[in-house]
Amino acid sequence: MQRIFNDNITLEHLMRLAQQGDRQAYARIFQEITPLLRSFVGKKLSRREDAEDVVQEILISIHNASHTYDTDRPFKTWMFTIARYRLSDHLRIIYSKRKKGADVSIDDEAYQLSNDENVTKIYENREYLSKIMRSLSRKQRKIVTMMKIEGYSVQETAHAMNMSESAVKVSAHRAYKILALKASEIVEEE
Amino acid sequence: MDTEQLIQNMIDDGPRKPLPHPMKQTMFWVIGTVLFLATLSGYLGLRGDIAEKFSEPSYFIEILSLFGLGVSSALAAFCLSRPDGHQMPWLKFVPFGFVVAWAIAAFSGSTAEINMVGLFHAMTLGRFDCIWHILLFSLLPGLALFLIVRKGATIQCCWAGTMATLSATSFGYSLMRFLEQNDNPAHLIVWHALPIVLICMVGMVIGKFALKWR
Numbered sequence: 001m002q003r004i005f006n007d008n009i010t011l012e013h014l015m016r017l018a019q020q021g022d023r024q025a026y027a028r029i030f031q032e033i034t035p036l037l038r039s040f041v042g043k044k045l046s047r048r049e050d051a052e053d054v055v056q057e058i059l060i061s062i063h064n065a066s067h068t069y070d071t072d073r074p075f076k077t078w079m080f081t082i083a084r085y086r087l088s089d090h091l092r093i094i095y096s097k098r099k100k101g102a103d104v105s106i107d108d109e110a111y112q113l114s115n116d117e118n119v120t121k122i123y124e125n126r127e128y129l130s131k132i133m134r135s136l137s138r139k140q141r142k143i144v145t146m147m148k149i150e151g152y153s154v155q156e157t158a159h160a161m162n163m164s165e166s167a168v169k170v171s172a173h174r175a176y177k178i179l180a181l182k183a184s185e186i187v188e189e190e
Numbered sequence: 191m192d193t194e195q196l197i198q199n200m201i202d203d204g205p206r207k208p209l210p211h212p213m214k215q216t217m218f219w220v221i222g223t224v225l226f227l228a229t230l231s232g233y234l235g236l237r238g239d240i241a242e243k244f245s246e247p248s249y250f251i252e253i254l255s256l257f258g259l260g261v262s263s264a265l266a267a268f269c270l271s272r273p274d275g276h277q278m279p280w281l282k283f284v285p286f287g288f289v290v291a292w293a294i295a296a297f298s299g300s301t302a303e304i305n306m307v308g309l310f311h312a313m314t315l316g317r318f319d320c321i322w323h324i325l326l327f328s329l330l331p332g333l334a335l336f337l338i339v340r341k342g343a344t345i346q347c348c349w350a351g352t353m354a355t356l357s358a359t360s361f362g363y364s365l366m367r368f369l370e371q372n373d374n375p376a377h378l379i380v381w382h383a384l385p386i387v388l389i390c391m392v393g394m395v396i397g398k399f400a401l402k403w404r
Binding site for chain 1: 203205274276277342345
């Protein structure tokens, strides 16, 4: 018999019930988290099929790691850590393929950059991206590429660049401003 | 397979049985390790001046710091076996506090004896047996620790490997301090502490491959 859960029931409580063997609570968890994961992955990957594949990988990982969740800790923090890890894995594979010369869609790159700064609403192609990216210093270009194209976190970028996290944030913020300015100049020129 | 079908399959499987709390895992592992080392020390025999040494506060604090180091790094390793590090990212830095406490307790009273000549002299003595003993004492507890950590889903595998190795070797080091009647600080640095640093680096590499969650 289908059990009705209260709308205010938390994911932590559902997981507690699931770990005690309640299959309906487990089903409800997947019902609740799948849209969250689709939205999370959709922000990073433009191709629907790729995004759905990654969502499936994350769901499998959550299922496989269900024994590591402590119900006294926030569920979403645990879930998004796994989601980020799997997404990074996916992006790493894409970019290692690209390094080897395989065909990778530029749409993903353009789409990812457009998410935060809304600078590529009109022009979503490599030429446009290259043009505006040239307006950045080498360091800023690397930070934007790592954070917005390759999907690294601020912490990982800071580590790779040997900079502090706050310095990365400041540098990225300045880079976005320059990109926005450059984009508006191009629009005016045209 | 579409996502709905996949979810249905996972629901049919049901969630896996939760791991014991990291504190509980640490407690069991520490008890096991202490019993193992106590058996070894009973077999090998304690140093002759052990009762006298325990009356020295610096020796007592050194042993306490080593115990704290072993316990805190084991706890950090168990927490790191969870993808979210049990949501306590600071925990992996706690053992370094114990390292500082140990260094102060072990060497603050003998800073004059720690110089390049002394260290070089200690190096020429070639006491590789100390390294082998520490390795031997740490091997079984370390193996057990790695196997338990592997049951989780480790994302920070290098950190987990380092913490697991640090914990096992710090217990091995403690046992050496109970057995070996040599308190020369240069000897302790060259043939005890530095090898542990190297072993931890090896542990980090092992962790990267052996603990990686796929």
